Amino acid sequence: MTGRGRPRRADVDEGVLRAAIELLLERGYAGLSPDEVAERAGVAKTTLYRRWPTKDHLAVAVVARLQDDDEITDSGDIRRDLPAYLEKIAAGLNRMRGAGRTGDDPSAGTVAELVAAAARHPDVGALERDVYARRNALAHALLERAVERGELRADLDVEALFDQLTGALYYRVLITGLPVGRAYAERLVDTALRGAAREKE
């Protein structure tokens, strides 16, 4: 006995997901082959398929992993933290939109493929919705702390506010094909914080 046994499950998962992210960004959704991911990660195909039965399951796991990489910073200043977090979401969307291709294609690319994968398999859809629910709970908590500090109004509908901010980013990427980034994130936060109604005199 040497003390070396089978790698721990968490290490296997991490290795597979890292290889899957790499391959997805290189080749796009069409080029994400679970067999090749297994080979790059140095795990048996059966190990991979036992954990992620289809390519769509693997793709949702990649999305969850990438979201966990994006920290939500709470500096105590919501006018700074909110554009910063939206900019991270935009960067993630831009990375997926451009996965596996070059040039300025305005289409949603892999972002659209991930949405379609979630719609295609009920269990993948349930996983995907769970990933977003857990993730968005953290963003809602960020907003609630700003309400408690008195930066945001006391009766704010934090869920509606966050849906509007992040929803605008997804809408541009998935539907209108317009660019998203820091400047647009700032426009969104400014518009949402000030409100659209004419100020009372």
Added chain:
Amino acid sequence: MTGRGRPRRADVDEGVLRAAIELLLERGYAGLSPDEVAERAGVAKTTLYRRWPTKDHLAVAVVARLQDDDEITDSGDIRRDLPAYLEKIAAGLNRMRGAGRTGDDPSAGTVAELVAAAARHPDVGALERDVYARRNALAHALLERAVERGELRADLDVEALFDQLTGALYYRVLITGLPVGRAYAERLVDTALRGAAREKE
């Protein structure tokens, strides 16, 4: 000569699109067969394929046609007109989400398939983005008239506001799977018009 000639192109288009909408709602995206649409509309397959080379082209034409059916009402009261228009968008999304299926499946269904179709073919994507650009210009004009009347503030970023309102609806349908309808439309408009920042004392 009897005076009856070939039907006008606009009439053929209308008949094909009506048949396509009917079939899409009945069977969902997977069940949208251009051959069956041609048969139901009573036109030659070659006529249909000349105008819409693939099922994806036909599907985008259906989306454009359905959007044209949704009137944007301007009553002169933006607090009434905006929730009403968002409710129409939500109803359209709900109809597509539920196309071809029964029960309370929270997945995006045909909405996701349409997004994927636009991402798959560059020319379909360009058509889809054009449909939304033309449509959203009408919504922007509605908001601009409310600015001119003094209901909304003079320096409002109408594009950012509209992206937030409509984007939240698409985000719920495509990503989080939560319901959209009148009550949610009202929450969105209230949140966006009042603004999230604490009111100045």
